[in-house]
Amino acid sequence: MEKRKLRGGMVGGGSGSLIGPVHRMAATIDGQAEIVAGVFSSDPEKSKRFGEELYLDPSRVYADYQEMAEKEAALPPDHRVDFVSIATPNVYHFDIARAFLKAGFSIICDKPMTCSLAEAKELKSIVAKSGKIFALTHTYTGYPMVKHARHIIRQGMLGKINKIVVDYPQGWLARLLESGDESTRNWRLDPQKSGISCCTADIGTHAENLVRYITGLEIEELCADLSCFIPGSLLDDDGCILIHYKEGVRGIINVSQISTGEGNCLNIRISGTKLSLSWHQEKPNDLICKDIEGCTTTYSKGSPVVCSEARSASRLPLGHPEGFIEAFANIYLETFKAIRAQVKDQLVPVCDYPTVDDGVISMAFIETVVASAASNKKWTKMLQ
């Protein structure tokens, strides 16, 4: 491979999308890739106009993903895209990912990965057959101080973990509820586009993934109480979940999208016998540890004492805030390492991005939560 930027394509993420621009900024901020092709709407005309806003070559703004997969695959290797980012509603992820994987493209897919565990497992097998890279954008694992949290636990500094509390309130559906505003986001409340869950799928999966990323712990069984506070809604907008992780660890995941006034207030606290740690997404540059004597140590992004993974996931020194886009970009950067290796026909190194396996576990989590809630909120073994 000549020394060049990677070439990316995108499906979804057009006008009005929240996460589309994040994918593009994350892909390009570090000067490692450029977006050169895409489908940005199910309406070819809108897609075309949006491509213009991105200053794309009109010949590479396609009418639909099938056309894109076919035509990009037909381009010469030094011209076609190296990867495709998928930023559509959940329900389309599977078909699109499959099409591009089969056409020989690596994928960076928004989460949740699919609409069912069965689809997820099938996608895993498609990825395996394709030999291509598949990354899932569980953003929060891209934050430097989340990596440092993982490092601290790997070092054994917490002792035996006993308890994990994730509290993750958002308020945007409360706003919707109050205003009656039919915002662009409410495809998440539509089972035809979102699948069997809104809140658990949208943010519960982040919570589960974050716990697993930091601690390595898997869920054994759970007991879920889901609610639909939005009148007429078919999907959960709030969930209270008790969890038994393996190794006797107890946990709670509280997720809510009707918590008035909250933005994206993901908080995690992990208590071990020697140390506890907590991290707050809205103040992402700090990691807080409390020792057995009640003494608190705060590690900050950019400090020379944080682990090398956290340091290399940080672009700026101490005191210069980095945020959500940079965390997202870190997932892209790690995925790019794998893609570049593959483009160069090199051995793909171990990279630090969420994979199709994370997607399978997320879907198992969603289905287990919904099953528990549906069965009169009984304790339910984690589906495999």
Added chain:
Amino acid sequence: MEKRKLRGGMVGGGSGSLIGPVHRMAATIDGQAEIVAGVFSSDPEKSKRFGEELYLDPSRVYADYQEMAEKEAALPPDHRVDFVSIATPNVYHFDIARAFLKAGFSIICDKPMTCSLAEAKELKSIVAKSGKIFALTHTYTGYPMVKHARHIIRQGMLGKINKIVVDYPQGWLARLLESGDESTRNWRLDPQKSGISCCTADIGTHAENLVRYITGLEIEELCADLSCFIPGSLLDDDGCILIHYKEGVRGIINVSQISTGEGNCLNIRISGTKLSLSWHQEKPNDLICKDIEGCTTTYSKGSPVVCSEARSASRLPLGHPEGFIEAFANIYLETFKAIRAQVKDQLVPVCDYPTVDDGVISMAFIETVVASAASNKKWTKMLQ
């Protein structure tokens, strides 16, 4: 009644006690009462020595509570105590309270009130028959900003309440666990002194009481997952509880005494359709409200805009921190209003302190939680 300080007696709270000094400071800080009698240990010699430290008249430091009840009752009315504070381990509360109520004394009792719901109900009936004042020291209801939280909800500012999250980690048992130190506090782990629960009884009841004080909401059913992380322990040191309050409100109470490094980190967040509010015991002088637009208003103790109950529960202006002792003292002050009225043979006004009814509900809460946990963590109707 001549214009005079009230006279208080005390049972328990002697050498090594955490809460004993708090009762004494709370009782006397506002110059409304003095402690003049007591039993401070089950060992009469120790009790006597401790009475000396308090500069008490030796003739009023008794060998046991029975003697105290009898002898104080035999004193002339202008000499005997007006109230008795009970600060012993839980298991003695009932007998002591009964003895003094029957002897004609008002009671200020530490929580939890008794060791069973049955005892609690019996005590309620004894209180009723006695015609005496009975207060329970659910400290957190004494904080000014908790009163302002209640005021805001009473004004209807939250709209319809949807969700209540109480997160209450402490770490002192983690310290015990790590150190093997047999501290004075571990009577709480002894079923003979503490009853059927450690963590739920000790702090879960505060959580339930705080929710009910602020919102007025009662529990319909709950699902509890209790743990004993302390090796060899017979009682819960950690609990995760899902709750259905009446009126369709969903809730979580997380209580833990093995959350390493935490002090007394009681946090509550109540989300309504129009506004949410949160309060943090470790920063008690602020009350935080978030509106539907994500705008945050922080009300501070001492500000002229807080409600009159909050203002009168505050001794100092804005920016002068008040804490746990002052909150405790506010419960004493409200109880004193009732006691003074009674001493003067006046109509007892409505006062703002936790009563024997709160104690009954707390005991029902403990028994329901333990029953749910014991029955394979099933959803269980709140006992009545």
Added chain:
Amino acid sequence: MEKRKLRGGMVGGGSGSLIGPVHRMAATIDGQAEIVAGVFSSDPEKSKRFGEELYLDPSRVYADYQEMAEKEAALPPDHRVDFVSIATPNVYHFDIARAFLKAGFSIICDKPMTCSLAEAKELKSIVAKSGKIFALTHTYTGYPMVKHARHIIRQGMLGKINKIVVDYPQGWLARLLESGDESTRNWRLDPQKSGISCCTADIGTHAENLVRYITGLEIEELCADLSCFIPGSLLDDDGCILIHYKEGVRGIINVSQISTGEGNCLNIRISGTKLSLSWHQEKPNDLICKDIEGCTTTYSKGSPVVCSEARSASRLPLGHPEGFIEAFANIYLETFKAIRAQVKDQLVPVCDYPTVDDGVISMAFIETVVASAASNKKWTKMLQ
């Protein structure tokens, strides 16, 4: 001395006083003293009525301080007060203190100690001659974490101190300014009662004292810019002061009483070559240290790792907030140690309370600041 509570008297601090109740709560909260006598108003009738509210023996509520000094001195030793607290406007401190010292009583005096440096020096000599205890209530030195800050510096953990920043905004005069409300507090703006300064005398002295308490550093010279934003006011309500401490340490003291919305927001940051520390009065239970790598350690009141002085200045365990009254009470407690020793004719131990020497330095500070401001804001050597 028999084992008994100390007996206190009080001058000032009657109806409407902010600091009067604080003195009484601080004196009595720990059960070490009781208030038994006083003059609470220049109007004898008001004084009498206020004495009733305190449940005092009417024979010991006096018409003026001269009468009190005389009559208390005439009481038998086992009856008369052991100390007198002075909580009047500044201008009366000197005369009252002198009278009681000459009559043989120990003094606990509110700050600033006098209205001039000359008076302060004279008072120092009177104290010396009297052989009595004299304490000054620089409240903030009573906070446990301020004591731990001092400890950390004494241990040499900061390396060489380079810079000290005190930022101390209050807003109560802004409120006065806006409302035109002639509150009870505005004697501070009256030179007849307050002396030559309002803001510098009231809170600037706290800032200077706090720096000196924690670091031991003395001021060499300063440059002060004082303002009177309140229309028609004769005294400063805001001050910006550049400071050269000895040993080459640079500093700023910002004091303001027109900083809208602020309560009592005293903040100090001390930077050494190895470590910096900061403390915030409105969150007094934490002490924050930042090391050279940008790693932050927060020490909390009640933790077993804080120094013994901080531990013994704390009444409650970790996570149970203590505030202004408790800090004030710590000054009383240390003073009581000295007074008890003297009452028992024992050697007075080294105690940790501000003395008449602190008062002299405070007065030198006020006069230097006012002189600098008056001389076209020139750099001015600290008066001796």
Added chain:
Amino acid sequence: MEKRKLRGGMVGGGSGSLIGPVHRMAATIDGQAEIVAGVFSSDPEKSKRFGEELYLDPSRVYADYQEMAEKEAALPPDHRVDFVSIATPNVYHFDIARAFLKAGFSIICDKPMTCSLAEAKELKSIVAKSGKIFALTHTYTGYPMVKHARHIIRQGMLGKINKIVVDYPQGWLARLLESGDESTRNWRLDPQKSGISCCTADIGTHAENLVRYITGLEIEELCADLSCFIPGSLLDDDGCILIHYKEGVRGIINVSQISTGEGNCLNIRISGTKLSLSWHQEKPNDLICKDIEGCTTTYSKGSPVVCSEARSASRLPLGHPEGFIEAFANIYLETFKAIRAQVKDQLVPVCDYPTVDDGVISMAFIETVVASAASNKKWTKMLQ
């Protein structure tokens, strides 16, 4: 102009540079521009290698800025760069800016703009003659909540401003001092590269600029106390500055680079008669207002209630942190609006970026501060 990305060039900002990558990320994150040319080192070989890392066309990586100006100017208009970013040490800014302006290119220049007020004024006249766009990267004015602060003041919500306190500690020179590490950053301590000031020039100018951006207030006179704590250093590493703004506003600017453990802790508090506001760069997504009653309102980035300028300077909804790079990018975006208009031969609209006029005032500020400090720290009129 066809619909296309702008083309940028860069001088400086190569290997080891802190701010170079920030310029590149800021220029490209929003998909509005691409970097296509540059000089990245005074060593042509290093420059070339660095250009490769950026995947640049080698023919557009130049040996020096003169060559770049000449050759880029010689390229056809649809190929040459639209703007040049200058990210070299201060001392080169003037010559490079002049060269490119004269060659017909717009400039985005790092701050401080030049090494002297005289140069600054000359540059201003060169900019005027060139008719080109000139922007200065005073990053902090790019933060959404800084824009909202300005909005609040423009709405008159503060009443009359009385006091402005800027506290801006950094610790990186303390680290240098302690470690003896000759880091890449210490060109700032070299008068040959940095000019007459280190700390005042580097961060004092940010403080002055931020005050002026938010309030519109200009400095009338100031009194500066500068220090050199780094042994052997010729330039200030710490400064305490008293300020008289116009309209009777009093202020303090504290800047320090030896404040151990601090990152980039820029804090500003502006007190008006009706409201005060404060903003903290390390928590940039919140703006805090305190009203006369001590009630605090926190406005957050992404909330629909913030002003339109703040909303359009934000890429993500409430609760999704944005940081330094995004703020920097906002300055680029506003500058791009002007550059695009010019490229299209349209009227250049009013855009919200710092200009050459800001640079002139900054240089006047630096020279006034240094003059005051040098003249025995006397009060000195702001140079014009």
